[in-house]
Amino acid sequence: MAGCRIGGVRSQDVGASSRAAGCRQNEAVMASTKPFSLASREGHPEDSTVDVRGVPIGGPSPVVIAGPCAVEDEDALLATGRFVRAHGARLLRGGAFKPRTSPYSFQGLGEPGLRMLAAAGDATGLPVVSEVLTPRDVGLASRYVQMLQIGSRNMHNAALLREVGRTRMPVLLKRGMSATVEEWLLAAEYVLSAGNPHVVLCERGIRTFETATRFTLDLNAVPLVRELSHLPILVDPSHGTGRRSLVRPMSLAALAAGAHGLIVEVHPRPDRALSDGQQSIDLPTFAGLMSDLAAPPAPPEAVPQEPWLAAGALRSGWA
Numbered sequence: 001m002a003g004c005r006i007g008g009v010r011s012q013d014v015g016a017s018s019r020a021a022g023c024r025q026n027e028a029v030m031a032s033t034k035p036f037s038l039a040s041r042e043g044h045p046e047d048s049t050v051d052v053r054g055v056p057i058g059g060p061s062p063v064v065i066a067g068p069c070a071v072e073d074e075d076a077l078l079a080t081g082r083f084v085r086a087h088g089a090r091l092l093r094g095g096a097f098k099p100r101t102s103p104y105s106f107q108g109l110g111e112p113g114l115r116m117l118a119a120a121g122d123a124t125g126l127p128v129v130s131e132v133l134t135p136r137d138v139g140l141a142s143r144y145v146q147m148l149q150i151g152s153r154n155m156h157n158a159a160l161l162r163e164v165g166r167t168r169m170p171v172l173l174k175r176g177m178s179a180t181v182e183e184w185l186l187a188a189e190y191v192l193s194a195g196n197p198h199v200v201l202c203e204r205g206i207r208t209f210e211t212a213t214r215f216t217l218d219l220n221a222v223p224l225v226r227e228l229s230h231l232p233i234l235v236d237p238s239h240g241t242g243r244r245s246l247v248r249p250m251s252l253a254a255l256a257a258g259a260h261g262l263i264v265e266v267h268p269r270p271d272r273a274l275s276d277g278q279q280s281i282d283l284p285t286f287a288g289l290m291s292d293l294a295a296p297p298a299p300p301e302a303v304p305q306e307p308w309l310a311a312g313a314l315r316s317g318w319a
């Protein structure tokens with residue numbers, strides 16, 4: 001085993017489960033020149049699809065996950081779930097364990113919140129996704145939800161990544177706000193190498209010098225990740241911008257860039273939300289967004305077109 005190489009990395013350097021598998025890792029692993037061998041497209045040229053209780057993420061139809069930042073109360077959650085489902089959302093989101101910047105902010109309802117989410121999921125038929133903050137949360141949350149979310153602040157938490165890797169639950173792995181694409185794919189590798197192949201990536205914005213928006217939504221990452229990896233990728237335009245007015249345009253841009261779907265914060269009264277109200281859209285705005293996604297509207301002003309850029313010219317090949 002000493003000489004066995006996995007994705008350009010000595011097998012004894014890649015963690016217990018990979019070590020145990022040693023040289024028996026599949027050919028895809030052995031073929032990769034990337035450090036994230038299992039996540040790499042090199043040995044796995046086809047797109048992966050992750051099935052979340054019958055909803056395929058990664059296929060040709062974009063999937064929209066919608067719901068409040070945090071689970072706050074059962075009736076509002078149920079009303080939100082019914083509304084977003086009626087307008088085409090395929091999963092319901094809601095945080096029960098909230099990783100807030102300040103310890104004095106609302107921290108989430110914990111297990112009662114998970115119970116409300118599960119009830120709203122049952123009532124609407126939508127699978128539900130919620131964030132886990134510690135390895136301790138994983139067993140508990142798995143009893144209530146169909147998809148486990150690893151948040152931006154925990155993308156580097158190896159113990160948590162290994163713990164969700166030991167389950168066979170779909171995992172929504174958000175990009176760390178200061179993580180490179182390679183670090184993010186290596187975080188996915190922790191989950192995959194622990195034996196869980198059901199990983200969906202989520203670009204949610206990174207820290208840059210720009211302070212006009214909460215984060216800078218890195219849409220470069222979408223086609224780049226699609227080149228590098230077979231894993232499905234979603235975009236979160238809510239956290240990625242921090243401003244509800246930017247959610248619609250960046251949703252359209254994300255799908256144009258090749259994202260397999262979106263996760264969007266929706267609240268019936270964003271001004272009263274206990275977390276992330278400034279970036280949450282209300283129900284009518286969500287309905288408008290979904291109809292725009294189905295048939296992207298024309299740009300507001302006609303862009304003057306040079307004759308050599310006309311579509312016909314491009315098709316005829318002389319442009």
Ligand code: PEP
Pocket residue numbers: 069095099150151152153174204236239
């Ligand atoms: C969230 O989805 O509510 C959340 C906390 O997201 P992020 O980890 O991307 O900040």
Ligand code: MN
Pocket residue numbers: 069070239265275276
């Ligand atoms: Mn949020």
